[in-house]
Each structure stands twice: as structure tokens, then as C-alpha cells.
Amino acid sequence: MGFETIQYEVADRVATITFNRPDRLNALSPEMIRELRQAYADAEADPDVWILVVTGNGRAFCAGADVTEIPADGRVIYDEPYLTTYPQWEAPQEGTPPFRTMTKPVLAAVNGLCCGAGLDWVTTGDIVIASDRAEFFDPHVSIGLVSGREVVRLARVLPTNIAMRMALMGKHERMPAKRAYELGLVSEVVEHDRLLERAHEIAATIARNAPLAVRGTRLAIRQGLDVPLREAEIMAEAFRERVVRTDDAKEGPRAFVEKRTPDWKCQ
Known part of the structure; x- marks a missing residue:
């Protein structure tokens, strides 16, 4: 528009x-x-x-x-x-x-x-x-x-x-x-x-960084500010667990080993 x-x-x-x-x-x-x-x-x-x-x-x-x-x-x-x-x-x-x-x-x-x-x-x-x-x-x-x-x-x-x-x-x-x-x-x-x-x-x-990892990290920090530290840590780990199941989480280590730029798919 x-x-x-x-x-x-x-x-x-x-x-x-x-x-x-x-x-x-x-x-x-x-x-x-x-x-x-x-x-x-x-x-x-x-x-x-x-x-x-x-x-x-x-x-x-x-x-x-x-x-x-x-x-x-x-x-x-x-x-x-x-x-x-x-x-x-x-x-x-x-x-x-x-x-x-x-x-x-x-x-x-x-x-x-x-x-x-x-x-x-x-x-x-x-x-x-x-x-x-x-x-x-x-x-x-x-x-x-x-x-x-x-x-x-x-x-x-x-x-x-x-x-x-x-x-x-x-x-x-x-x-x-x-x-x-x-x-x-x-x-x-x-x-x-x-x-x-x-x-x-x-x-x-x-x-240049993995977009889903960026978003999960942002959410972990932003939402963690509103709760006690222990709960913030658990929340952050929950975001980590979600992102680790994505293709990008596999692409990052693979690209590092192969010494090339990662091809992020945002999925």
C-alpha cells in the first residue's frame, strides 16, 4: 500500500x-x-x-x-x-x-x-x-x-x-x-x-546471520527481561530447542566445516 x-x-x-x-x-x-x-x-x-x-x-x-x-x-x-x-x-x-x-x-x-x-x-x-x-x-x-x-x-x-x-x-x-x-x-x-x-x-x-537464530535470540532477551532469571533461562532454552530442529541449524555447522558462506533458508 x-x-x-x-x-x-x-x-x-x-x-x-x-x-x-x-x-x-x-x-x-x-x-x-x-x-x-x-x-x-x-x-x-x-x-x-x-x-x-x-x-x-x-x-x-x-x-x-x-x-x-x-x-x-x-x-x-x-x-x-x-x-x-x-x-x-x-x-x-x-x-x-x-x-x-x-x-x-x-x-x-x-x-x-x-x-x-x-x-x-x-x-x-x-x-x-x-x-x-x-x-x-x-x-x-x-x-x-x-x-x-x-x-x-x-x-x-x-x-x-x-x-x-x-x-x-x-x-x-x-x-x-x-x-x-x-x-x-x-x-x-x-x-x-x-x-x-x-x-x-x-x-x-x-x-548475514541465521535469521531464525537471530529472532529466537532477540525473543529470549526481550521476553526474558520481564521474568526472573531462572524462568528467563528456561525460556531461552525453549527457543534454542525450537530453532535447533530447523534446516538452518544444520546448515550453519555444515558451512563452517566446509569453509563456505551459509545458505540460510529461514526454515
């Missing part, structure tokens, strides 16, 4: 999703949220996609929700009647990838300003890199709103006092890319003009 607020491209086993509302600093509108959900579903269902890269056009990655399109009552907009579907009873996800249920890794390439709901890709992305022009902050309290899932996720990624400082300072203090790297919020900072190139280099490296 065609998209109006994002760009979606698939090449070399990578689906690249680019926020494309630069005049609004890529702020999330209801239409953009709908299109992102469709793009995530398309990528997850496409056998030619092994990894997703998410970035933005213009000087911002994502400036959070578009306040000009928030209803007067402050409710999150859904296509269905109010409270008729389960997601409406959960914390609103807005543009967040379905990181708890999808299998394919998401790499966020933060190209510029990243704040509010834009932080969701930073805290739920599997790998996050940033341009040296990137800046991070959480403006909720500065516009009279409680910072909800955004800061709760930040507090799982950053030291509590750092997350608290970001949340309570609001729009009045921004974290530069270098500081975000020092704190582990992003794993790499690159020159701005090389950001997308570097993102695709990382994606290409991941795509």
Missing part, C-alpha cells in the same frame, strides 16, 4: 521505515500512527524482510505526538469506538513498534531531535544508533502532562536519577548524543551524513 506520512522501502532483506513529516518535526498524527502499524505488520509478515531500520527525514527523528491533533479531551485516537478493543485498555503505544510480540529486530537510527513519544523507539528498539546532531528530552511536564510509559521505559534503560532528571526538567534541558552514548541510551554515535549508511551496515551484518 502507499503511505502519506512515512516512507517504506525493502531492499537486501531490510525494511526501512522513514518518518516523513519534516515540516511537523515528524510528530505523530493519527494517520501516521495507523501507517506505522501497517508498516510494522507488513515487515513482520514479509519473508524477504529480516530486520527493520527506523529513521526520520529532516532535522528531527520524532518530536512526539502532534499536539495540534490531540482531541480536546486528551484521549488517544482509535479507529474503533471508545473502549471496544483490548489495546484501548492498555497503555497507549502510539508509534511504538510491537516489540513484545514481533520477531524481527528493530534498529533505530536517530537522525535529530527525539523527544516525548519519539523516545519509544530509543527505549524499545533492539539496537539504537544516533547522529552526532541528535538530542533527547521529555517535554511532558512542560506542557502540563504526566510523562507515562515514556519515562517508565526510560527508567528501565537509564539510571533512575538520570531518567528522573530528564522527566522533571522537561523541555528545559536536552541530552546531547555524546551524553546519551555515555549513559548507554544509544550504542553508537556517528557523523550525521553517515547515519543511514551505518544503520544499513549494521543491518547487513545482522542479516
Whole structure:
């Protein structure tokens, strides 16, 4: 399908999703949220996609929700009647990838300003890199709103006092890319003009590995974070047992012995 607020491209086993509302600093509108959900579903269902890269056009990655399109009552907009579907009873996800249920890794390439709901890709992305022009902050309290899932996720990624400082300072203090790297919020900072190139280099490296093993490993880490360590270990072993029965699990050792590049079939 065609998209109006994002760009979606698939090449070399990578689906690249680019926020494309630069005049609004890529702020999330209801239409953009709908299109992102469709793009995530398309990528997850496409056998030619092994990894997703998410970035933005213009000087911002994502400036959070578009306040000009928030209803007067402050409710999150859904296509269905109010409270008729389960997601409406959960914390609103807005543009967040379905990181708890999808299998394919998401790499966020933060190209510029990243704040509010834009932080969701930073805290739920599997790998996050940033341009040296990137800046991070959480403006909720500065516009009279409680910072909800955004800061709760930040507090799982950053030291509590750092997350608290970001949340309570609001729009009045921004974290530069270098500081975000020092704190582990992003794993790499690159020159701005090389950001997308570097993102695709990382994606290409991941795509050289066995895709089902990558997905099982991702799920073991991601789902293991929500349970005690012993249960996480057992869950991870269950994923290992499932993948070891696949053709790819046989192809990997065989290719190693034969000193050749594995021919992954994703089966």
C-alpha cells in the first residue's frame, strides 16, 4: 500500500521505515500512527524482510505526538469506538513498534531531535544508533502532562536519577548524543551524513546471520527481561530447542566445516 506520512522501502532483506513529516518535526498524527502499524505488520509478515531500520527525514527523528491533533479531551485516537478493543485498555503505544510480540529486530537510527513519544523507539528498539546532531528530552511536564510509559521505559534503560532528571526538567534541558552514548541510551554515535549508511551496515551484518537464530535470540532477551532469571533461562532454552530442529541449524555447522558462506533458508 502507499503511505502519506512515512516512507517504506525493502531492499537486501531490510525494511526501512522513514518518518516523513519534516515540516511537523515528524510528530505523530493519527494517520501516521495507523501507517506505522501497517508498516510494522507488513515487515513482520514479509519473508524477504529480516530486520527493520527506523529513521526520520529532516532535522528531527520524532518530536512526539502532534499536539495540534490531540482531541480536546486528551484521549488517544482509535479507529474503533471508545473502549471496544483490548489495546484501548492498555497503555497507549502510539508509534511504538510491537516489540513484545514481533520477531524481527528493530534498529533505530536517530537522525535529530527525539523527544516525548519519539523516545519509544530509543527505549524499545533492539539496537539504537544516533547522529552526532541528535538530542533527547521529555517535554511532558512542560506542557502540563504526566510523562507515562515514556519515562517508565526510560527508567528501565537509564539510571533512575538520570531518567528522573530528564522527566522533571522537561523541555528545559536536552541530552546531547555524546551524553546519551555515555549513559548507554544509544550504542553508537556517528557523523550525521553517515547515519543511514551505518544503520544499513549494521543491518547487513545482522542479516548475514541465521535469521531464525537471530529472532529466537532477540525473543529470549526481550521476553526474558520481564521474568526472573531462572524462568528467563528456561525460556531461552525453549527457543534454542525450537530453532535447533530447523534446516538452518544444520546448515550453519555444515558451512563452517566446509569453509563456505551459509545458505540460510529461514526454515
